[in-house]
Amino acid sequence: MTAPFCSGELKACSGCGTVRYCSKKCQTEDWKVHKPVCRKLKSDEVWGIKLLCKRDLAAIPPSSEPEISRRIQHILLNKNHPIFRQGDLCPATQAYGFPLLIYSDVIHQGRQTQGSGNQPAVYLRIEVGNGLAPPDWQIVQDPDTCIVVRRDYKPLTREAMEACYAFHSMLLSDAYGWPEEEGWAPGGEHLTRAAFQLFYKKYYRDQNEVGRKQFKSVLRPL
Structure with a gap:
């Protein structure tokens, strides 16, 4: 994986060996984003996301970050985790080239819970x-x-x-299609790689402009 703002001769991060930078300056600028996942992974490990429900969100310290950002936490998974055997493939993300699996103990294991709520998870699981x-x-x-x-x-x-969640939120809040002047295809044409990439880059740019520096690096997901 290459930091997208880098060019020229690239050197791998000595901590994880997976991200490459063109200079020490670029590596330093990206450190806040890269630090949480900077470690050498074993062959059976992969970085995923824990998408917190309202109950678990309330248990973590408050911050100035948007709620959705606080809900999204890195988690290191073993490739034997049941998500790879029982998790649902998210059809919408698959349609635009971002193959995500989602796993819930409630859905997949029948565990009971009360009133914790996780709308972002439901949004990710929409059908095409x-x-x-x-x-x-x-x-x-x-x-x-x-x-x-x-x-x-x-x-x-x-x-x-x-x-990705913001993209789905927009789809669901404007189910009749986007204004053509904004470059969005109407109706069923929106679940494409091109549409998601366009939204993705604009979202990163908008977040960076309001001071969320972790969005400086547009690491394209596809």
Whole structure:
């Protein structure tokens, strides 16, 4: 993986060996983003996301970050985790080239929970044809804290996960299509790689402009 603001001769990060930089300056600027996942992974490990429900969100210290950002936490997973055997493939993300698996103990193991709520997880699980989550997710509406990971085992960053959720939120809040003057294709044409990449880059730019420096690096997820 190469930091997107780098060019020329690249050297790998000595901590993890997976991200490459063109200079010490670029590496220093990216450190705040890269630090949480900077470690050498074993062959059976992969970085995923823990998507917190409301109950678990309330248990972590408050901050000035948006709620959705605080809900999204890195988690190191073993490739034997049940998400790779039992997790649901998110059809919408698969349609635009971002193969995500999502796993809920409530949905997949039948564990009982009360009133914790996880709307972002339900949004990620929408179907391509109708924009709705499957009946079990709709009926439950409370899948509790979920795990999300890339099916192709590539690292999943908090920033990419947030942009993905924001994309789905926009789809669901404007189900009749986007204004053509903003470059969005109407109707069923929106779940494409091109549409997501366009949104993804704009989202990163907008977040960086309001001072969220972790969005400086547009690490393209596809």
